Amino acid sequence: MSDIFLCLSAADIDAVVRSIDTLGYGVIRNCLPEALLVNTRRFVQDRVGRNGGEYMHFTGSDAVQGTLLEALSQSGNFNRACREIYRAGTQNVPPPSRFHMVLRCLAGKTGQKHAYYFHYDSYVLTALVPVIIPIEGISGDLIMFPNRRKIRRNYVHNLIDKVLLDNPASQWALRFGVRSGWLKPVRLKMEPGNVYMFWGYRTLHTNEPCDVDKIRSTGLMHYADPHAGSWLRQKLGRA
Template sequence: MSVLTRRLDPLAIAAELDQNGFACIENAIDPKWIEEAQSYVNGLVSEKGRRYFALTWPSRNKGTPPHTLGADPDIQALMGELARIGCPSAATDEEIYTVLRVVAGASGEGKSLIYHYDKYVITALVPVFIPPGPKRKSGELLIFPNKRRYRAFAWLNILEKAIVQSGWYRRRVTDKLPADDSELDIKILKPGNLYFFWGYRTYHTNFPVSEDVVRATMLLHHGDPHPSSLLLKAWKAHQIKKESRILESVDA
């Protein structure tokens, strides 16, 4: 059985992302999965202590909720479609990149307001624990949707990110945040819902999380607009071909 409660239409989601920069699919995640993911995270928190941690590729641990999610064929197909619609030239042959992000305790403070663009075309966000709480203190997601286009060159992306993800730039953005929430695109998330945004194009971050609560999200990223190994891959394929030709001629 799929982790998704129903079939989702990638074209409709992509259209919404182009228009509004964000999509919320209500009750898209099987409640049973949420329950299992919550007890999985609780286990991790009691094992690691109340601090910030992020597990990369948690989906590779078989028998865990992150694996069930990452290995779900419907989710894989949806992520592939969305990545191709968002950026037709992006590489989508890689395994979906997953992160389980847990913010708990005082160390979460330093991990907030770190504005960034994701490396991949599409970001899917699956909330596991979302604390209720005071405004701008419960890890709310803040987005500046579809702020940039795909950059034609990887080096341009690197250069741009070096600027807009630098300490002074981030501090400036924070200093200039309007006090009025209605002037900002703040997303209040809810476990059970599934959220999407164009991660590569959307400048985004999280507000701090007060010390006494736990916030946990599963992130899925897919579609590499700058597959660095494209040239390398082509060269390798060429080498293999050349080699087989050599072998053929030796055999002959």
């Protein structure tokens, strides 16, 4: 069977990693079959329609069955690309490629609540796969402050980061800073068909809202959890 994802050369991988390290993100252009995008769009439109046009997300391999995300998780080329990007970017041996997968569908009034939540991901590499991006009105850009922290060796350090960020005051200050123009994040205007890579663990990021009558849908393939073996995290039940 042919692979649904492009086969990237070592030079391609190097270029993506250099772009992630300097710009904050790397783009792999036109790397997905249109038919799979069409299927996944249909899946999203159908589910959101049945949910009264409101926000939904699908997490894990069972929930994303039959979509582009499942196809990517089974693609040898995509798995290899993630491992090699990880290797080149971290100088570490890549862990086995298993993905934490989420298909997000921003829509309706509830979609607005899922915007401007600034966070670091729990996984080192994030592959962002735009499925539906509104072409009129506000498109719900991804905004990011790239590579703001190191990979924490200790889970406690990661928890401290979280406490400092995950509170109303910090969230308000960041949102205010971005909206007023005081803070100048990197702004990613996504195009379906491309895949966008960034260091999710190291990059402070969020998405902007889109218009209430539109759907904005993105697939997230999260790879490599640096705290997978943390004793403390298991005790805290946050694994």
